[in-house]
Amino acid sequence: MRERYLPLLATVTVFVLVYAVGAVSFKYFLSTHVLGDLLTDNAFIIIAAIGETFVILSGGIDLSVGSMIGFVGVVMAHLDTLGWHPLASGALMIAFGVAFGVFQGLIIDFCEIQPFIITLAGLFLLRGSCFMVSLDSVPINHPFVDVFSDWHFDLGGGGRLSSSAVVMLVVLAAGVVIAHFTRFGTNVYAIGGDRASAGLMGVPIRRTTVGIYALAGFYSALGGVIYALYTASGYPLAGLGDELIAIAAVVLGGTLLTGGVGLVFGTLFGGLIQGLITTLVNFQGTLTSWWATIFVGVLLFVFIVAQRTIMSSFMARRAI
Amino acid sequence: MDHADNPQTIAPIKSLFGDLTSRSWFWPMFALALIFMVDGVVSPGFFSIRILQGRLYGSLIDVLYRGTPTALVALGMAVVIGTKGIDLSVGAVVAIVGAVMTNLIHRDMSPPLVLALTLGAGMLCGIWNGFLVAILDIQPIIATLILMVAGRGIALLIDEGLIVTFRSDFFSAISTGEFLTVPSRILVAAGTFLALWLVLRRTALGLFIESVGGNSAAADLAGINAKLVKVGAYALSGLCSGVAGVLICADIRGSDSNNAGLFIELDAILAVVIGGGSLAGGRFYLGLTIIGVLVIQGLTTSILVSGLPPQYNMVVKGVVVLIVLLLQSRRLRESIFGAFRRKTS
Numbered sequence: 083m084r085e086r087y088l089p090l091l092a093t094v095t096v097f098v099l100v101y102a103v104g105a106v107s108f109k110y111f112l113s114t115h116v117l118g119d120l121l122t123d124n125a126f127i128i129i130a131a132i133g134e135t136f137v138i139l140s141g142g143i144d145l146s147v148g149s150m151i152g153f154v155g156v157v158m159a160h161l162d163t164l165g166w167h168p169l170a171s172g173a174l175m176i177a178f179g180v181a182f183g184v185f186q187g188l189i190i191d192f193c194e195i196q197p198f199i200i201t202l203a204g205l206f207l208l209r210g211s212c213f214m215v216s217l218d219s220v221p222i223n224h225p226f227v228d229v230f231s232d233w234h235f236d237l238g239g240g241g242r243l244s245s246s247a248v249v250m251l252v253v254l255a256a257g258v259v260i261a262h263f264t265r266f267g268t269n270v271y272a273i274g275g276d277r278a279s280a281g282l283m284g285v286p287i288r289r290t291t292v293g294i295y296a297l298a299g300f301y302s303a304l305g306g307v308i309y310a311l312y313t314a315s316g317y318p319l320a321g322l323g324d325e326l327i328a329i330a331a332v333v334l335g336g337t338l339l340t341g342g343v344g345l346v347f348g349t350l351f352g353g354l355i356q357g358l359i360t361t362l363v364n365f366q367g368t369l370t371s372w373w374a375t376i377f378v379g380v381l382l383f384v385f386i387v388a389q390r391t392i393m394s395s396f397m398a399r400r401a402i
Numbered sequence: 403m404d405h406a407d408n409p410q411t412i413a414p415i416k417s418l419f420g421d422l423t424s425r426s427w428f429w430p431m432f433a434l435a436l437i438f439m440v441d442g443v444v445s446p447g448f449f450s451i452r453i454l455q456g457r458l459y460g461s462l463i464d465v466l467y468r469g470t471p472t473a474l475v476a477l478g479m480a481v482v483i484g485t486k487g488i489d490l491s492v493g494a495v496v497a498i499v500g501a502v503m504t505n506l507i508h509r510d511m512s513p514p515l516v517l518a519l520t521l522g523a524g525m526l527c528g529i530w531n532g533f534l535v536a537i538l539d540i541q542p543i544i545a546t547l548i549l550m551v552a553g554r555g556i557a558l559l560i561d562e563g564l565i566v567t568f569r570s571d572f573f574s575a576i577s578t579g580e581f582l583t584v585p586s587r588i589l590v591a592a593g594t595f596l597a598l599w600l601v602l603r604r605t606a607l608g609l610f611i612e613s614v615g616g617n618s619a620a621a622d623l624a625g626i627n628a629k630l631v632k633v634g635a636y637a638l639s640g641l642c643s644g645v646a647g648v649l650i651c652a653d654i655r656g657s658d659s660n661n662a663g664l665f666i667e668l669d670a671i672l673a674v675v676i677g678g679g680s681l682a683g684g685r686f687y688l689g690l691t692i693i694g695v696l697v698i699q700g701l702t703t704s705i706l707v708s709g710l711p712p713q714y715n716m717v718v719k720g721v722v723v724l725i726v727l728l729l730q731s732r733r734l735r736e737s738i739f740g741a742f743r744r745k746t747s
Contacts, residue, residue: 379552
């Protein structure tokens with residue numbers, strides 16, 4: 083068993099355990115219905131979290147994810163009232179997301195400002211822009227929205243693999259390929275491992291950094307498009323705090339926050355675990371929704387401490 | 403560091419301007435002066451302060467009054483950032499503290515005891531963060547993220563998901579009352595600032611914090627208990643958030659766990675950064691942090707008095723923060739000045 087798969091193994095184990103708890107406690111929990119809903123309801127956040135994974139792998143952080151989701155939705159809803167096709171407005175917003183990511187990446191690299199604070203400013207800018215476009219929830223009435231939500235694969239047993247989930251799985255596969263089978267992906271890991279040595283080894287730091295944030299912008303904007311289609315509306319407060327859920331998904335997915343170690347594939351399970359906890363709390367019925375946030379907090383704590391222990395034992399072995 | 407410039411590159415014109423702009427207080431004060439000047443032009447009565455029913459009134463007082471909770475949180479944040487840390491959980495601590503306070507008030511305890519226990523709860527949250535950062539050696543962003551995520555859940559748990567209200571003359575006096583015409587919360591903030599300044603800047607403690615932030619291992623070797631300093635810094639941040647939480651909660655006479663202190667961590671971090679605190683650790687300025695808070699609050703108030711819709715608030719804030727950050731970037735300044743120098747020479 084190679085060391086890099088250990089955190090992923092831990093994540094999948096937790097996922098299976100939580101699922102098993104649900105299956106034992108509740109009739110119908112182990113149905114394709116629940117599985118399909120789990121994938122659909124969490125598709126947008128997992129998509130955004132894939133982009134966040136690249137950023138965290140490179141040792142950075144992107145806090146503008148949640149605001150991007152809200153902004154994309156609001157603009158798409160506004161363009162819908164002007165008669166735009168959701169696919170056209172969606173494509174425009176994805177281009178915007180990439181451009182915004184390039185902008186953030188350039189400032190981070192050129193001005194040597196911490197990603198944390200630049201993307202914090204990005205969070206403010208995008209959320210503020212949401213309010214400037216609209217203060218109310220605006221529906222998207224285009225017939226394409228119905229087409230999008232109706233289209234699905236049957237999973238058997240009544241469950242559906244919706245179009246949101248399919249998009250998520252496709253871009254997840256793309257993310258895995260980018261991370262593990264391209265030079266860009268190798269550079270991301272190299273920068274996350276040790277930025278200075280990577281630079282000395284000839285890794286193009288600026289191009290890669292800009293690429294990472296552009297990729298994160300692409301994924302969070304795509305997450306916003308999926309969210310807008312999924313809710314058939316744009317709401318200026320949509321995605322509020324989702325950057326934290328995305329970061330938590332990455333951490334629970336086994337990616338080290340210090341950068342350089344982790345797998346894009348793990349983020350899928352990191353996102354699903356959080357969705358599963360919410361589903362469990364909903365099934366339970368008497369527990370209130372804030373228990374879900376507490377459970378996620380506790381899980382985060384356990385995972386981070388476990389990561390710490392794995393890392394220090396790894397370091398100790400390497401030192402000998 | 404400002405004197406380390408290569409002597410050959412110092413042009414005569416640059417000397418006065420350069421000397422001025424390289425001072426740590428220049429940019430924050432400049433920003434604040436600019437905002438107030440714009441306000442003075444846009445709204446003629448901006449600088450007038452009058453006494454109404456035994457209380458000071460005016461836009462400037464309003465900026466101070468509304469900035470108080472952020473100022474308290476930002477002071478604690480400045481100290482944490484000085485140790486090369488960050489505290490994302492301050493907003494959640496504000497919510498927890500509010501819930502604890504409301505709960506204790508409903509148990510008919512004496513107000514001073516409630517206050518002490520409530521602040522203790524805030525400090526406990528800070529010690530938890532400090533434990534994660536200093537003892538378990540977890541990155542500060544992540545360590546405090548845990549409480550940030552779970553904290554509001556805990557607060558809702560204490561409140562049982564409700565917005566619990568209360569009546570308390572003691573707490574109203576602290577938060578919304580006045581003392582010798584000055585709103586009492588401004589005095590609370592001023593007192594906290596003074597106490598922090600005395601403890602950190604009139605003793606070696608501030609230097610300890612900065613040395614831990616500059617290089618934790620070196621500070622440890624020099625005989626400073628780096629772990630203790632870090633735990634202390636987070637405990638202090640928790641305490642400051644606690645005081646802010648008491649003010650916010652007493653202001654609305656109730657505990658609103660979902661909204662109390664929402665986004666306050668962002669404002670506090672921005673205030674510290676505008677005030678010249680380095681997120682890379684090793685330096686913090688208490689006074690300039692307050693200036694940073696006033697810049698942010700002044701901006702919010704300007705948007706209100708200028709008649710722009712309040713939804714412009716966040717965008718303007720974001721743009722200003724971006725500009726301040728770019729101005730603070732040494733590399734950008736050098737490349738701009740460098741290009742300028744090459745052209746003139």
